Amino acid sequence: MTQTAPAQHSSADALLHDNFALGGKVALVTGASAGIGAHLAETLALAGAEVVLTARRRDKLEGVRAAIEARGGTAHVAEMDVTDSAAVAAVFDALGERHGRLDILLNNSGVAVTARAAAMAEADWDRVLDTNLKGAFLVSRAAVPLLRAGQGTIVNIASILGLGVLKGVAAYAASKAGLIQLTKAMALELARDDIRVNAIAPGYIATDINGAFFATEAGKRVIAAIPLRRLGETRDLEGALLLLAGPAGRFMTGTTLVVDGGHRLAMG
Ligand SMILES: NC(=O)c1ccc[n+]([C@@H]2O[C@H](COP(=O)([O-])OP(=O)(O)OC[C@H]3O[C@@H](n4cnc5c(N)ncnc54)[C@H](OP(=O)(O)O)[C@@H]3O)[C@@H](O)[C@H]2O)c1
DSSP states (O other): OOOOOOSSOSSHHHHHHHHHOOTTOEEEEESTTSHHHHHHHHHHHHTTOEEEEEESOHHHHHHHHHHHHHTTOEEEEEEOOTTOHHHHHHHHHHHHHHHSOOSEEEEOOOOOOOBOGGGOOHHHHHHHHIIIIIHHHHHHHHHHHHHHTTTOEEEEEOOGGGTSOOTTBHHHHHHHHHHHHHHHHHHHHHGGGTOEEEEEEEOOBOOTTTHHHHTSHHHHHHHHTSTTSSOBOGGGGHHHHHHHHSGGGTTOOSOEEEESTTHHHHTO
């Protein structure tokens, strides 16, 4: 039976709590070692979830865990390459033994390659598609039995490049468009299991991956094309995540929330 909210909230605090608190929830975040994933893992932890931080670089994950614990949150670290189905299975086996269920899966791992399709190396195409699309499939598939044990939810980090295109991002755009379709397909297939599946399509968010580019003249032109005239910050994604991952999103599935300062509108 789908989660329902109380018909009335006893106070303003209760309104926020009933919609956004994640106390007692277990969350797993992929790509939690840096950038958006590290920030959103901390967001989930501050909202009360116990968070499993996964990525390939254990030292970075340990740093994120320390930052979360310093702020009173609870986090665990597990090395996981999302392109390696055996590694994925091992992490979910361990999660099943420890918690017996999963409430929130945040598929955030991603890589980008800048090259036009006609000049793209096959290995680059494979790396982008394997990480951004196949990785999300492998992790989601492994998570479903544990998500079924609760009223689980999946949030996929897509991109506005999954909705519109620019030159030089063919593999990335194809992977994110595929991820948005995977979101819809899994939402349809898993609704009767009370598992909701949604996506966030961020515009350009300032992270280590793109800081150098946005300091260039070309980067400044991209910023000037964003209607709100700035890059996003990782904290700009907190609201969409809490909406989709928490009780407030209880009637949302198969949707993609665009968080981009209006950039998609200006892409044509
Ligand atoms: N920044 C933006 O402007 C922007 C805009 C729209 C969407 N996004 C999406 O947001 C997500 C995060 O991007 P970001 O900007 O935070 O990038 P980032 O700082 O480079 O972080 C990427 C994360 O993905 C992980 N990762 C890469 N390959 C992996 C693999 N094979 N297995 C497991 N983890 C892997 C990395 O961890 P390890 O290297 O430790 O494995 C890292 O934690 C991506 O899906 C990206 O496409 C970003």
